[in-house]
Amino acid sequence: MGRASLKLQSASCQTVYWESGELRIANYLTRRTFAASPAALEVIRFFSSPRTIQDALFEFRSYSRRSVAKAILQMIDAELLLEYGSAEWQRDELVQSSWRPWLPEGGFHFMTKDAAYVPRDWPMAERLKTLPSTPAPPQFKRVSGAETIRLPWHAMADDVFFETLHARRTHREFANGKLSLPDLSRLLQTTWGVQGYFHTDIFGKLPYKTSPSGGARHPGEVYVVALRVDGLERATYHYQARDHRLARLPAKLSPRLASAYCADQGYIARAAALFIMTAVFARTMWKYGRARAYRTVLLEAGHLCQTFCLTATRLGLAPFSTAALKDSLIERDLGLDGISESVLYVAGVGLVARRHI
Numbered sequence: 214m215g216r217a218s219l220k221l222q223s224a225s226c227q228t229v230y231w232e233s234g235e236l237r238i239a240n241y242l243t244r245r246t247f248a249a250s251p252a253a254l255e256v257i258r259f260f261s262s263p264r265t266i267q268d269a270l271f272e273f274r275s276y277s278r279r280s281v282a283k284a285i286l287q288m289i290d291a292e293l294l295l296e297y298g299s300a301e302w303q304r305d306e307l308v309q310s311s312w313r314p315w316l317p318e319g320g321f322h323f324m325t326k327d328a329a330y331v332p333r334d335w336p337m338a339e340r341l342k343t344l345p346s347t348p349a350p351p352q353f354k355r356v357s358g359a360e361t362i363r364l365p366w367h368a369m370a371d372d373v374f375f376e377t378l379h380a381r382r383t384h385r386e387f388a389n390g391k392l393s394l395p396d397l398s399r400l401l402q403t404t405w406g407v408q409g410y411f412h413t414d415i416f417g418k419l420p421y422k423t424s425p426s427g428g429a430r431h432p433g434e435v436y437v438v439a440l441r442v443d444g445l446e447r448a449t450y451h452y453q454a455r456d457h458r459l460a461r462l463p464a465k466l467s468p469r470l471a472s473a474y475c476a477d478q479g480y481i482a483r484a485a486a487l488f489i490m491t492a493v494f495a496r497t498m499w500k501y502g503r504a505r506a507y508r509t510v511l512l513e514a515g516h517l518c519q520t521f522c523l524t525a526t527r528l529g530l531a532p533f534s535t536a537a538l539k540d541s542l543i544e545r546d547l548g549l550d551g552i553s554e555s556v557l558y559v560a561g562v563g564l565v566a567r568r569h570i
């Protein structure tokens with residue numbers, strides 16, 4: 214079949230905006246942006262339903278065939294026009310079918326995936342150049358002119374809860390040795406495990422966990438990257454919260470790959486286990502059809518991570534968290550489409566290095 218009779222359709226994951234007086238089209242799924250002329254928008258609108266290049270040449274017959282064909286070929290290269298039924302077209306469709314209630318605002322999720330990170334081998338002087346030349350904003354706010362009231366200052370209570378809170382630190386150095394299976398199990402059970410169920414008339418049986426969740430929808434899933442866990446083969450596992458079991462995934466694992474997942478941060482390779490947090494957006498979206506609910510999904514990952522860090526601290530372990538991730542690499546290895554379920558955040562743990570004790 215020649216190109217002229219190929220059916221094409223406009224990518225639906227597009228937003229258009231002005232930048233310095235220039236019209237730009239962004240495809241938030243491919244994260245590619247292009248300068249465009251308003252005429253390009255006419256072509257994109259024409260292809261909102263599947264059509265051939267021949268159809269377009271007829272529709273835009275007042276323009277030269279050459280210029281229309283050239284514009285269409287450029288748009289195919291830019292993945293603004295997709296071959297109807299192709300893998301790219303299916304991915305674009307999947308975003309529409311699984312994210313429709315939260316679009317276009319939800320494009321933010323896709324636009325911010327797979328960010329470019331400052332290379333690890335850059336010297337500090339180069340890294341500093343990426344910061345603005347202006348001073349950092351003040352750390353604390355004061356309401357000027359307002360009356361202030363002195364509050365009583367508490368000495369640290371002799372209480373394990375407050376001691377644990379105060380002891381939590383981000384660790385990036387770890388002792389050799391393995392995380393015990395009971396500790397791994399405790400971390401999972403306490404942070405992501407089902408503590409019980411409650412019944413509602415409208416939504417039926419809902420789980421409760423140690424962290425709150427908007428509407429008790431609990432969109433979070435967690436995958437264990439077991440690098441050094443006693444009694445567990447080095448592999449990646451899905452935590453099946455309902456049954457408190459681990460399901461082994463087929464992807465190969467090495468410390469270097471674990472580090473690559475986290476944007477090549479070196480200390481990750483020396484950790485005992487990572488806990489990759491993802492979200493199944495439909496759980497929340499089904500009930501909350503406004504894009505604002507996307508915020509709850511992110512906020513909940515924060516709740517879970519803090520619970521994880523505190524549990525690890527209480528167990529005498531060395532927790533950390535990182536949002537610097539290679540999303541698509543992780544999603545490929547977890548077997549996720551990255552659209553209906555996507556990675557959000559990684560928590561991890563190692564054994565406490567001697568100098569921290």
Ligand SMILES: Cc1cc2nc3c(=O)[nH]c(=O)nc-3n(C[C@H](O)[C@H](O)[C@H](O)COP(=O)(O)O)c2cc1C
Pocket residue numbers: 381382383384385478534535536537
């Ligand atoms: C959302 C989030 C993302 C973070 N991402 C990273 C990261 O990519 N790499 C890293 O080494 N630390 C990361 N951290 C840890 C912070 O650097 C750390 O919390 C901060 O330096 C304060 O130290 P503390 O946790 O010991 O109080 C992250 C923390 C948060 C809350």
